[in-house]
Each structure stands twice: as structure tokens, then as C-alpha cells.
Amino acid sequence: MRQDHALNNGAAGASETAPNGEPPTFTAAGVARRSAVAEEQEFLDLATARRDRRADHLRAELSADTQDTVERARRRLLRQQYEELGRARDGLVFGRLDGVDGTVRHIGRVGLRDDHEEREPLLLDWRAPAARPFYTATAVDPQGQARRRHIRTTGSTVVGVDDEPLDGSTNAELVGEGALLAALDQRRTGRMSTAIATLQREQDDIIRAEATGPLIVQGGPGTGKTVVALHRVAYLLFAHPAMADQAVLVLGPSPRFLRYIAQVLPALGETAVVAATCDTLLPGIRVGRDESRLLAEIKGRALWQPALENYVTSLLPRPRALKLRWEGESYVIPAATVAQALASAVQGRPYHRARTAFAAHLHHILAEAVVAQREALMNEMEEGFEDILARVDRAMQHEPQVSRRSTGSDVDGLLSEEEVESLRSRIAGNAALARFVEAWWPTLDAGTLLRGLLTDGTLLARFAPQLSPAEITAVSAEPAPWASSDIPLLDALADLLGEGEAPRPPGGSVADHARRQRDWVYGHVVVDEAQELSEMQWHMVLRRCPGRSVTAVGDIDQAAAAHRHTSWAEAVQAVLGDRWTAAELTICYRTPREVMELTEPVLREAGSQNAPPRAVRSCGIAPWMRTVPPAELADAAAGAVRQLQQRWHGGTVGVVAPADRLAELRAVLSDVPVLTATQAKGLEWDATLLVDPQGITTEPRGWNGLYVALTRCTQELGQLVLS
Known part of the structure; x- marks a missing residue:
């Protein structure tokens, strides 16, 4: 069974320093002689001191100025190491592996060597191959390990450890169950945090998968899709350093979502990353209007790519x-x-x-x-x-005395x-x-050309003959400001015209240069909530990574976009064909079992053939429902939110409602997010108040939206139903 060691269950052990002053050797035998927490505190102090010495050394090297090109390139790498060490102050050490041969390896946010470079690393970077058993070893497949230990810290203090024997004496379903459940029970702050200490085996398999082609990961609510995608970026940049020269693009569904995940990759030490939405990928272009779902669906079809190619060829x-x-x-x-x-x-x-x-x-x-x-x-x-x-x-x-000279042969x-x-x-x-x-x-200008094409029914009929007369009429009636579905068409035209090719200015980071250039080719692209992408948006993705090194994560059952794809094969066939690999996340860590039990009938109503992910934790709080008259809805919501805030003090509360209810609810709820199901995608709160669930089902893709709304909480779900 799992052994939990609290902070107060043992006094600090004596320091084991060798006579020659070398760092102490931590062996499996030593664990039995000393308090687990005290021993890990001793190691954390040692690793912290080594981290500080290395940081001081790097800072001294970086203080001298140089104009040498080779030396400046080397110092860029040193600065990256220095900044990575600075970000590793919290959670520097979080794990340990005890081998059956007596070896002990500690796992941390960064790799550290001791003062004797020829020895084993003092601390293994979590991305290093030798650290992988920390995430993948099981009692059935111990991979040469006798025990896995999760180390919980607050600042520079070890507050507890969770031991997991790998000798078959326990049947723990989760890796580091105690640490994982403790992390899941923590209050939400409105910002996503790293999960390197609690990644599970099926997540780690995806994180470390080869990046040789599109990898599409299906995962239901709470399975850690975003965590996997972001940690995969950190792993790939570690395993393939050259990828940092091209940067990695992370595409999210909304600016709110990007703010939510903004600190994860910097906390993991990665800065060669550009975060954007499909709407913000074109420098200088912004969406200026909303549009109907009908038009969004029409303009998202793959038929526009050959249509635009033929249009430009005609010019x-x-x-x-x-x-x-x-x-x-x-x-x-x-x-x-x-x-x-x-x-x-x-x-x-x-x-x-x-x-x-x-x-x-x-x-x-x-x-x-x-x-x-x-x-x-x-x-x-x-x-x-x-x-x-x-x-x-x-x-x-007749004049022999005259000298005969010819210059014709001298000049050719x-x-x-x-x-x-x-x-x-x-x-x-x-x-x-x-x-x-x-x-x-x-x-030619891409914007001028696109407006000319979209407003000319004759041109549309000529270059997009797959469109019906009614669809041509709908498209050609569009007003001037750009809508979201216009951005992929603009991007395609800009690419066909060759716009946006600018020389790289001196100075600035790789991410800065990539962000400013439409035609930048990235080393890897991550797409979150990928089920929302239209076929033309998939073309945008491949233009930015022609090598097809793409990781896309999402849940086809949470799709809210205008297209009607019900499987990943349907969603990507037009652009990727059959050249992609599927993976799946099957375990729900975030949403408690009590809430997930509500989702299966909702999925059936949505027409899904998938089973909901299996929840592995229980919160002990049954979802509740209250019926209120429409006239009292706003006041009832305000009262319910106050109660939830009191119960989950220090955490977060979110409200999900139909679009036509947002205005009245926001008028009385100014201190909590009030969102539609689509806007809430990818977010999580300690408690969710779901207002008028029946109203959500009447919206386009409504049952899918209700599935999203039900699964945003980590602890408590309340519903207000109209009488």
C-alpha cells in the first residue's frame, strides 16, 4: 500500500558527508535509517545549494561583454540555462526512483550535476530518458525500480512524501496517487499550473511520442489534454534542441484560454514559444465582426483552397x-x-x-x-x-607604291x-x-482580392462551383469587416501571393521574430481544442509546419464549431488524409465521479458513439439542482454564487449559461466569470453554477455544449433550472 509521510513524523537526520567532502551518497539502505521527510529535506538543501552555485557561475560568465559571434551564440545558451535555473526555485525536486540494484535517482524540474562532472547527475531533468520510469513504471512492469517517491514541497521546505512500492505489494491504479489527489484537491487559482510531478503513464506516453507527423489526441473532459500538450512542448524542446531555433506555435481556442495557460511553459523553462489563436495568426489583421454559423461553415470548407489557387493562377x-x-x-x-x-x-x-x-x-x-x-x-x-x-x-x-593595310580583321x-x-x-x-x-x-493585395472574390457571385460560381446558388448568394452578401472564417482565406491568399516575407531584423528572440512573420516555419505546432478547427484552419496549421510535426489535442464530443464532424477522421480527412496518428486519454482526473455520472446520457443525446472518460476520484459532494421561476433567476444565481464562494473560499467559481442569459447574469455577477459553454471550453473552477441547462441544449450543438458545461468543476456542481 502507499505510505504517506507527513512533515512531523520524523526529526531531521544527520548529514552524511564523506570524509573527503564529497556530497553524501543516498542509497536505498539509508532510507530505512532516517526519516523520509528529513532525508528529502537534506537532499533538497543540497540540490538548492548546487543550483545556486551554478547560477552564480553563469551570472559571472554573462557579466562580461563580447563582440565575438561564436561566443555570443554560446552565451545565449548560457543565458537560457541561467533563466531556467531561476524559474526552478519552486518545486526544484519532486520525485525519486529507488532501483532494485540500490541506485537512487532524484527527479526535478531541471538537471543538475554535482561538482564532480564525471559522476551520475545529482538531479535528473524530468524530460531525460533515465527519468521516464518515474512516470511509467508499474508493479506489473517495474522497469528495474523498487519504489517511486513523490516529494511535496512548499518553497524550500519538504512538507511530505508519498511512497509507492513497485514490488507488487500494491495495486495502485494511479502513479503517485497521493501526490496526484492532493494536487487535484487544491483550490483553483484561475491559472493552469505545471504537472510534471503528477503526470500519469498514458499522458507520459503521448508527451514522449515521436514528432514525425500529425498526432491527434482524443481526450474527454478532465483527462489532461492541455497539460499533455504543453508538457509535450517542453519535452520536445529538451529532446530536440534545434527545434528552439524555429520556435513552437501553440494555438488555443481563445485569448482567455491563452491567458489561463500562459505561465505553464515559462515555468517549465521554455520561451521559444508563440501562443496565438487562428484569428490572431496574421500580423496586422483583426476580426471585426461576428457572422452566422451558416457562413462560418461554408467558408471553413476545404474547397476554398483549390478555389483560391485557381483564382490566383487566373491572375x-x-x-x-x-x-x-x-x-x-x-x-x-x-x-x-x-x-x-x-x-x-x-x-x-x-x-x-x-x-x-x-x-x-x-x-x-x-x-x-x-x-x-x-x-x-x-x-x-x-x-x-x-x-x-x-x-x-x-x-x-594601279598604285603599287601605296602601302596596303586592312583593319577589318582586327575588330570583331x-x-x-x-x-x-x-x-x-x-x-x-x-x-x-x-x-x-x-x-x-x-x-496584388490579399485583402483586396478576397473582398473582390467574395462579393462577386460570377467569380464565386467560376472558381468555387461546388457552392450552391443559395450559398453563393449568402457569401456574396457579406459586409466588409473581416470575420473569423475570413482569416484562413486571407492567409491562403497571402501565401499564394507571397506576402509577408520580410528580412529578419537584428535582435529580439526567436519567438518575437516568429510572431511578426506570417510565413514563419515552426519546428512544431500544438493545437488545443482541435475539434473546433475548420478544414481551412487546418490548412493554416500545415502552412506553418510543412514538415507536419503537429500535436493536436481535443474532444470531438465537445465540438461547438459550425462544422458537423463527429469523428476525427471526418475532421481532418480533407487536409491530412490518412497521414496522422491517433492517441487517446481515457482517465478523467479533474471532474469528480459524482459529476461524470451525469454525462453519459448527455453524450447519447449529442449523437456520440464514445464513452465518457473514467473518473478516478470522488469529491463526496453530490451535484445539486434548484428550480426557480424565470423572473427570479438573476437573484437566485447571485445567491447561489455567494454560497459557493463561501464554501470554496480561496478557490474559484464559474457560471455557465445560454448566450441569451449572459447580460442579465453579468449585471448581478461582476466578480465571477459568466460564460457560454463555448467560452468555458478548456477552463476549470472549484465549483460551477450551471444556469438554465435546458436553454443550452436548444443552442446550436447544444447537447455538446451541455457536456462541456457539466464538466468544468473539480469539486462541486450546482444547477439552476427554470420552472
Whole structure:
């Protein structure tokens, strides 16, 4: 069985320092001789002192200035290590593995070596391969371990340990059950915290999975989808350091959600991360209006990608003979030559890059034409001069005293290589020629093009023939400000045009540069609440990671978006095809068993074929329900919230209600979040007040929304039902 050691169950043990001053060796035998808490306090003090010495050393190295490029690159890594050590002050040590061979390894937020570099690490980074048994070893598969210990700390003090034998003497279902349940029972603060000390095996398997292609993780409420996704980022950046040079993109469903998770990755020591929503991915573009679900569904379809590709292709100039002037002379470039240059320039390039390539071809062609014309002119001159010389020669036959000299063979009229190169350079820099190319192949703007397409029924019918006449009418009636579903279309057009390619300015972090550039290619992309993405938004994701190193987490049964996908295969088929890997989280840690028992009939009403995740904890509080008249709803909600706040003092309370109830509830509830089911996705509170659940079911995707609303609490659920 699990052994719990409280702070007061043993006095501090004596320090075991070797005669030569080396750090003490912690062995399994030593555990039996000393208090568990005291022993772990001794180790924490040792690790803290080593962390501080290392930080002091790094700070001294970083204090000196340098202009050497190689040294500056090395110091960037040192600064990253220094900042990581600073963030590791809380929870520096949280675990320990005792091997069957007597070895002891401590697990922590960062890796630390002792003063003797050739020895075993003093503290293993939780992401290191040697630390993995801490998350995956079981009594059935102990992986060479005799015991796992979770170490609970507050600041620099060890407050308790939880021991878990791995010798088959216990059948604990959860890894570090005591530490996990203690963490789950803590009051919520409105901000997500790290979970490196309490990750479970099925979570760790996903965190450490290969990043060679799209990984889609299905997980019901409370299964730790977001925790897994964020800790996977930290693991990948640790396992693949080069990924930090490209940064990682984390896409969330809303700014509120991004604020909720904002401190997790920095707390894990990762800063090469850009957090955004699909609506904020285009620099300088913001959503200016809401739109109907019908339009959102229409404009989210994958058909727009080929439609926009064909639209931009239609805007390319058509081959024709081009008449150019250079230094007062006219030159005609044949249509066949122009067609060949066009075909060579396009070759999969975006519109504006293809124009740049064509201009380079044109400069070369014009230079050749100029050289050829000059050579032809010189040849004509030489032929005429030779006729004159022939007449002179005939005359000279009668004047033998005249010296005979011929210069025709001394001048061939050819330009030297240097002269030809100079000609090409002057042609490339000629403003008049640049204006000609711009007029024939004009610069285009993605926003202007999209507005032109969406408001022109004829163009829509031509390039998106899959749309019905009614759908074309609905789309072409759209007003000017951008809606959320316009952003992926704008992104697609910007990509097809080649907009947003800017040189990387000096200074700033990788994340800063990536955030400013639409066309940045990331090392990895994480998508949370991925079931909400439209097919066109999936295209946005792949544009930012062509290598398809993507982790998407979500619950298909919590989908609130306009599309009607009921499986992941349906959701991603149009963009990913069959080239993705599925994974699943099956255990609910957050939502108590008493609440999860309410969800199965709701899922059936939603048309789901999935079983709800299995809850592993009980809060001992039965969900309650009160019936109130509509006229008394606001007052009843205010009273219920006050009671919940009193019961969960120091924690959080959230209110979920239908959209048409928000205004009246917010008028009397100014100190708690009052959200729709969609807005509440991904969030959690100690207690949830669900107002008018029947009203939620009447909204689009209503039963899915009710499933979301029911599963936001970690402790108590109350419902106000209208009479």
C-alpha cells in the first residue's frame, strides 16, 4: 500500500558527508535509517545549494561583454540555462526512483550535476530518458525500480512524501496517487499550473511520442489534454534542441484560454514559444465582426483552397510578344520566348516571387537581345566596310607604291564578358523596365482580392462551383469587416501571393521574430481544442509546419464549431488524409465521479458513439439542482454564487449559461466569470453554477455544449433550472 509521510513524523537526520567532502551518497539502505521527510529535506538543501552555485557561475560568465559571434551564440545558451535555473526555485525536486540494484535517482524540474562532472547527475531533468520510469513504471512492469517517491514541497521546505512500492505489494491504479489527489484537491487559482510531478503513464506516453507527423489526441473532459500538450512542448524542446531555433506555435481556442495557460511553459523553462489563436495568426489583421454559423461553415470548407489557387493562377499574365525599349532602341521578345520564361518562373512559386523570377529571366533575355542586335549591326557595318576595302584594293593595284593595310580583321564587334555583365546589371536596375514589369504583372493585395472574390457571385460560381446558388448568394452578401472564417482565406491568399516575407531584423528572440512573420516555419505546432478547427484552419496549421510535426489535442464530443464532424477522421480527412496518428486519454482526473455520472446520457443525446472518460476520484459532494421561476433567476444565481464562494473560499467559481442569459447574469455577477459553454471550453473552477441547462441544449450543438458545461468543476456542481 502507499505510505504517506507527513512533515512531523520524523526529526531531521544527520548529514552524511564523506570524509573527503564529497556530497553524501543516498542509497536505498539509508532510507530505512532516517526519516523520509528529513532525508528529502537534506537532499533538497543540497540540490538548492548546487543550483545556486551554478547560477552564480553563469551570472559571472554573462557579466562580461563580447563582440565575438561564436561566443555570443554560446552565451545565449548560457543565458537560457541561467533563466531556467531561476524559474526552478519552486518545486526544484519532486520525485525519486529507488532501483532494485540500490541506485537512487532524484527527479526535478531541471538537471543538475554535482561538482564532480564525471559522476551520475545529482538531479535528473524530468524530460531525460533515465527519468521516464518515474512516470511509467508499474508493479506489473517495474522497469528495474523498487519504489517511486513523490516529494511535496512548499518553497524550500519538504512538507511530505508519498511512497509507492513497485514490488507488487500494491495495486495502485494511479502513479503517485497521493501526490496526484492532493494536487487535484487544491483550490483553483484561475491559472493552469505545471504537472510534471503528477503526470500519469498514458499522458507520459503521448508527451514522449515521436514528432514525425500529425498526432491527434482524443481526450474527454478532465483527462489532461492541455497539460499533455504543453508538457509535450517542453519535452520536445529538451529532446530536440534545434527545434528552439524555429520556435513552437501553440494555438488555443481563445485569448482567455491563452491567458489561463500562459505561465505553464515559462515555468517549465521554455520561451521559444508563440501562443496565438487562428484569428490572431496574421500580423496586422483583426476580426471585426461576428457572422452566422451558416457562413462560418461554408467558408471553413476545404474547397476554398483549390478555389483560391485557381483564382490566383487566373491572375497571372498571359504569354504575348513584349516590346521593350533600351537606350533608344526597340526590342521585341517573341511570345514563345515569353511563354517559356513564364513557365520557368512560375513552377510552384507564389505570385510575387514568380514575378521576381520572371523579371530576372526578362533581364537576361533583353541583355541577350541587345548583344545580338549590336553584333548584327557590327556585322552589317563590317560587310559594308569590306565592300569599300575591296574597291580600294582594286584601285591600289594601279598604285603599287601605296602601302596596303586592312583593319577589318582586327575588330570583331563582340562585347567582352565584363561589358555584357555590366549591361545586365544596368538592365536589372533600370526603373523604366521595372515599371513595365509592374504594369504587366501588377502587385496584388490579399485583402483586396478576397473582398473582390467574395462579393462577386460570377467569380464565386467560376472558381468555387461546388457552392450552391443559395450559398453563393449568402457569401456574396457579406459586409466588409473581416470575420473569423475570413482569416484562413486571407492567409491562403497571402501565401499564394507571397506576402509577408520580410528580412529578419537584428535582435529580439526567436519567438518575437516568429510572431511578426506570417510565413514563419515552426519546428512544431500544438493545437488545443482541435475539434473546433475548420478544414481551412487546418490548412493554416500545415502552412506553418510543412514538415507536419503537429500535436493536436481535443474532444470531438465537445465540438461547438459550425462544422458537423463527429469523428476525427471526418475532421481532418480533407487536409491530412490518412497521414496522422491517433492517441487517446481515457482517465478523467479533474471532474469528480459524482459529476461524470451525469454525462453519459448527455453524450447519447449529442449523437456520440464514445464513452465518457473514467473518473478516478470522488469529491463526496453530490451535484445539486434548484428550480426557480424565470423572473427570479438573476437573484437566485447571485445567491447561489455567494454560497459557493463561501464554501470554496480561496478557490474559484464559474457560471455557465445560454448566450441569451449572459447580460442579465453579468449585471448581478461582476466578480465571477459568466460564460457560454463555448467560452468555458478548456477552463476549470472549484465549483460551477450551471444556469438554465435546458436553454443550452436548444443552442446550436447544444447537447455538446451541455457536456462541456457539466464538466468544468473539480469539486462541486450546482444547477439552476427554470420552472
